[in-house]
Amino acid sequence: MKKDKTHIHWYPGHIAKAERKLKEQLSLVDAVIEVLDARLPISSCYTDITRLLGQKPRLILLNKSDLTIKSELAPFIKYIETISGCKVFTTDAKNSKDLNAIVNNAVEISEPRIQAIMAKGLLRRPARVMVVGMPNVGKSSIINKLTRSSKTKTGAKAGVTRQQQWVRINPKLELLDTPGIIPMRQGDQEIAKKLAFVNSISENAYSNEIVAQELLNILDVRQEKAFRDYYKLSEDKELNIDNIALERNWLLTGGSTDRERTSVYILRDFREGKIGKFILDKLPQ
Secondary structure (H helix, E strand, O other): OOOOOOOOOOOOHHHHHHHHHHHHHHHHOOEEEEEEEOOOOOOOOOOOHHHHHOOOOEEEEEEOHHHOOHHHHHHHHHHHHHHHOOOEEEOOOOOOOOHHHHHHHHHHHHHHHHHHHHHOOOOOOOEEEEEEEOOOOOHHHHHHHHHOOOOOOOOOOOOOOOOOEEEEEEOOEEEEEOOOOOOOOOOOHHHHHHHHHOOOOOHHHOOHHHHHHHHHHOOOHHHHHHHHHHHOOOOOOOOOHHHHHHHHOOEOOOOOEOHHHHHHHHHHHHHOOOOOOOOOOOOOO
């Protein structure tokens, strides 16, 4: 059967194994830090997170917030806090001002379980917190920031972290890094496309051309202007892959546009924040 290039497919065999392992490790931790991509504050949330984590106390970090406009992010923070009952912090790998707040809150939400352990006659130990989230939302980068080192493996492609690993943050806190968790099935193609925009899905699961054009299609007026300004595309020309390729002179032998090269650059420029700051989700009504 020929593969439908307009549909985003994934068959992450390691995801089922990682999910089982994550459930096994839950008994070892006192609380959970869930990392989301601030550009997709709704779509990068694991939709069945409560089934996965049960009643573990949770702290939510909107990572890569430096790639968004903070004022536009504020209503999403309020919404997420309301529906989850969890504290939400914005963070990014470059800024260390939020370190103490994140560490202190992780220790704070772990305290009830530690008190229960001490009530059984055991000595106080560091809070043990698991870090979870979709692939490439920046879990390992956050841990590296917290440790001010590079003890965990990081990478720009989805799925770099494969094995769980403990990291001592300070005498009060230990973190467990985990492989990225995505749903076994994704019935909502709109969410799947957004995850592809930010590289949370393996590049083997989609066509760069399809995803790049879909990104151009969903932009609002301000975001579209940022793309036009970056690629120097005038208002009288449609914002599409071919016109961007022509403007940049990315052509194949014979003069036709190099759509694959252009698509790769569009996605890369967006992901690296070169074009501007974006939030691609909309608040639910």
